[in-house]
Amino acid sequence: MVIPGPTTESAGGLASVLRRNIAEMRERRAGVERAAPASERIAQRITDFAGSMRFVLLHLILFGGWILINSLGPSAWRFDPSLVVLAMAASVEAIFLSTFILISQNRISAAERRRAELDLQINLLAEHEVTRLIDLVTRIADRLEVPARDADLDELRRDVAPGAVLDSLQEDDEPGEKDD
Numbered sequence: 001m002v003i004p005g006p007t008t009e010s011a012g013g014l015a016s017v018l019r020r021n022i023a024e025m026r027e028r029r030a031g032v033e034r035a036a037p038a039s040e041r042i043a044q045r046i047t048d049f050a051g052s053m054r055f056v057l058l059h060l061i062l063f064g065g066w067i068l069i070n071s072l073g074p075s076a077w078r079f080d081p082s083l084v085v086l087a088m089a090a091s092v093e094a095i096f097l098s099t100f101i102l103i104s105q106n107r108i109s110a111a112e113r114r115r116a117e118l119d120l121q122i123n124l125l126a127e128h129e130v131t132r133l134i135d136l137v138t139r140i141a142d143r144l145e146v147p148a149r150d151a152d153l154d155e156l157r158r159d160v161a162p163g164a165v166l167d168s169l170q171e172d173d174e175p176g177e178k179d180d
Contacts, residue, residue, distance in 0.1 A: 032111070036107070039103075040103060040107055043100045043103040043104055044103075044104050044107070046097075046100045047097075047100050047101050047103075047104040050097050050100070050101070063086065063090070066080070066083075066086050067083065067086070070083060070086075124160065124162050127160045128159060128160070130156075131156065131157060131158070131159050131160070134153065134156050134157050135157050138153065138157065
């Protein structure tokens with residue numbers, strides 16, 4: 001007799017629970033983006049544009065035209081023959097772009113920290129659930145008199161203490177404690 005297990009595929013090749021989780025994560029991400037202050041949304045849009053080929057092409061056209069006009073154009077058209085104004089404009093643009101990029105990076109870092117904390121919580125919950133399952137299966141094996149004892153299994157039956165794990169990780173991260 002075959003005992004049917006949980007199905008992993010449905011329409012579209014994804015389990016319905018996975019599709020639901022993906023949809024919820026997308027909605028949460030959209031909610032976070034909507035809730036972000038206007039200044040962060042503007043900085044993100046500028047950063048997105050600055051990292052595009054349209055931005056590169058725009059600069060090739062503008063800077064190339066500026067250089068051509070001021071180098072090879074008629075003398076009446078040359079408004080920046082030494083290109084000092086172009087250099088200053090490019091420097092100011094670089095200052096602002098780097099600031100926008102840092103704002104976007106700070107936002108991304110904060111989101112990554114939240115995801116890492118969520119991952120840790122999920123992993124700790126999964127570890128606890130697996131520990132409970134190992135304990136249950138071991139008790140069932142004992143009741144059925146099936147030999148299932150070994151040192152690894154006894155070690156896995158122990159609950160993980162999240163505080164001890166975090167303390168251990170923090171000790172590893174402390175500067176000056178490592179041997180070079």
